[in-house]
Amino acid sequence: MDFSENAAIAAIREELGEAGCLRIELGIGDDAALWQPSRSDRSAISTDAFVDGVHFQRRVTSLDRIGARAMNASLSDLAAMGARPRLATVALGIPHDLTLGDLRSLYRGIARVGKGAQLAVAGGDCTASPVLSIAVTVLGEVRASHAKRRSGARFGDTIAVTGALGASAAGLRTLGDSHLLDGALRQSALDAYELARARLSEGRWLAASANVHAMMDCSDGLGRDCARMAERSGVGMLLDRIPVAPEMAALARATGEDAEELALAAGEDYELIVAIATPAFAHLQARFHKRFGGALLAVGYCDAQAGVRWRRSGATVPVDRYGWDHFEVGEKR
């Protein structure tokens, strides 16, 4: 790189601005950032790491969008807990060919998403590294009674998602093969992948309902993530409707693949997976629509059988085969 650590810190401070720091007492530049936690709430923390060539590709995605994406992916964990963001720290591994302008672009994306989430980027670390890597830690706050775990789903609960699935995965596929989609659909798939928004407002709103028993974000695919929620909750799940985003439907038409199968395996949309007391579902769904415009989409329900199964056209198959392991698939998480 063509700059010193002091130049990097100065550029970062400039991109972050001062606005985000009002909610903390002491931020970047001291040994640790300091703040007064809410006296009535629990604190929630989550860390995610993103590596060039694994979670993103510098050669096809702008640094601004890489920064935004890393923040949204991290914030999605707070959304899934029903927490409101308070601050973040960012540990950056900087390769030799990253310029100060690149660093500014990256932090512009980080700052924009941070500001949108009313969060202060309170500290972090920059270090030389053979590859661009970004580790984001987000800290939020949530009323103890509102915090939603993965383990709360009950027999008979309706399983719903906060939106159709697969737009982000379609965007990723289009990055690799630009002929798969075209025009507006291609752009909206790319935007869904690169600018996928953490469902923070939706998460907090849903978390406030006692009829919401469990919540998590759908980052590794509906199949895999439902399997995690089912296992932690000690229930089985039967999925009977897979809502497919238009971008993924178009991609499947273009390639001749099965759109629902793709959507079941598709991660990174940051839609929330929610287990809801079935008698309360219709009412909650109507209120959700009124509040957010989008739909709360039922995908199945919890039952007493083993594992998560997918039923369509009369046949029922286990979903273990869908979704991915972070280590097995090198492309993304």
Place this chain on the structure above:
Amino acid sequence: MDFSENAAIAAIREELGEAGCLRIELGIGDDAALWQPSRSDRSAISTDAFVDGVHFQRRVTSLDRIGARAMNASLSDLAAMGARPRLATVALGIPHDLTLGDLRSLYRGIARVGKGAQLAVAGGDCTASPVLSIAVTVLGEVRASHAKRRSGARFGDTIAVTGALGASAAGLRTLGDSHLLDGALRQSALDAYELARARLSEGRWLAASANVHAMMDCSDGLGRDCARMAERSGVGMLLDRIPVAPEMAALARATGEDAEELALAAGEDYELIVAIATPAFAHLQARFHKRFGGALLAVGYCDAQAGVRWRRSGATVPVDRYGWDHFEVGEKR
């Protein structure tokens, strides 16, 4: 790597044990970790990143010690704030040649230091990466009136350190050239480098004194870190005694270098740099010795001149030339 993400998480949980998790309500395995912050204290957070080939060398240091070192380096920031650790998250970049046994060793070191600091490793992330990298976020708590900033040093304050400097840097040099030191001195230098302990108890004890005006850890060398404290505090500093660790003194004798110059530039000891009201220094020093055995060593004082200067044998020189920039020197931070 030869293992799946699930196997990695299982191994990590096993190495961490359950003990550390008692102080948090929800840890590894949900979207975020959850805990009840202290109602009367401030929260403090700090993030540090460590990369193979930059901050450590996998080929010469055991993974257990690499894990321990990453934790101590991170905890040192809480020590400098006077905070007691509460939890940590760890983001790991795992290269293809790391085995599950290696991962266990790394976490054994992390867990040992975490347990010693009464801290829960509450979450994190594992991802494939071309190089082993470890980003640690530590969260601690401190009474608002005790939190020590870098910016509090005043004219006339005595500047002191919690121990002699350079043992860790001597250890690093020995790693590169095993003939520099031998026998017990070599081992103690290596231990100082690989097992350098965050001064958590010392930091909390010093932070409780109103006569301690500023505190930071000496991670980039006394010269450079004093310059940071002086700048943030709006004071100058004159250093007139550089306490040299025996390991560094022996190394300097072996190489014909200047021991004090080396000690001034030597980082990573995690000794604390403390600005203390001069009238209270002798008494605090006596109490520190009684409490911790080790000595609180005066290295100079704050004055009204510009910058940090080093006076010896009658000559006074600015210290800007000592210490290092994380980006300029590839070996360590």
